[in-house]
């Protein structure tokens with residue numbers, strides 16, 4: 001397979017403060033160079049007998065392939081980011097306001113990130129992350145750094161070749177010129193396409209799909225707010241013996257003896273119960289409590305999830 005050249009998208013003669021000479025040099029030498037390298041590497045990979053290729057040779061080629069491939073992708077996005085009047089569309093302004101506080105706040109971070117890369121090199125990329133349904137400003141010190149699962153919609157090239165012909169070492173003036181030339185209607189189109197990308201399928205523990213669960217962050221917020229929640233650590237006895245600690249704010253109860261201790265609980269206040277990871281033991285305990293008429297839920301993720309969000313624990317008394 002050969003990668004195809006994409007034509008230059010912006011009209012270089014219409015850009016304010018960025019000369020056609022700069023854009024042409026960038027497109028022909030740097031984008032074109034990456035594309036030529038990518039195709040040469042691809043041809044070399046296609047000719048390899050992988051069973052006889054040393055690991056260091058394959059590592060080197062695959063690394064260079066990634067560098068060249070991302071360089072072509074980011075450069076195509078860079079040229080497609082230019083050619084407008086620098087004013088965000090209403091839809092983008094709303095999305096930026098939602099995810100960054102305001103358009104000005106987004107812009108101040110994006111520009112500061114560009115300026116921070118001056119004197120070095122890299123990219124500043126506005127990316128949509130389907131998992132969270134939000135936009136992020138992403139830093140990249142070189143072509144291969146990217147948010148896993150992110151969809152880039154706007155890219156600022158901070159390699160020196162992107163500005164030295166027009167601006168010398170004055171990278172700040174280049175960043176300002178870039179911002180004035182952003183084609184926000186094109187960014188908007190890419191954002192609309194990105195919004196159609198489904199988030200990754202949710203990570204559910206299917207066997208207890210219909211049992212009401214509650215997220216760890218939510219439980220922590222209830223406890224922090226002093227709400228009257230009955231918080232039960234129902235890990236098996238051997239788990240507690242192994243870790244020698246219990247979750248702060250929780251009371252340990254033996255899940256084997258739920259019928260014995262449930263009478264000590266109040267039916268008017270909610271019960272949150274958890275086990276090690278949030279699978280069988282916690283769920284079965286919650287089911288037993290619900291069958292007895294308690295407002296019980298299991299905490300998704302269990303003890304491990306609590307530790308993972310930095311929740312505190314205390315030694316077993």
Ligand SMILES: [Fe+2]
Pocket residue numbers: 026030031075157159161162
């Ligand atoms: Fe570049």
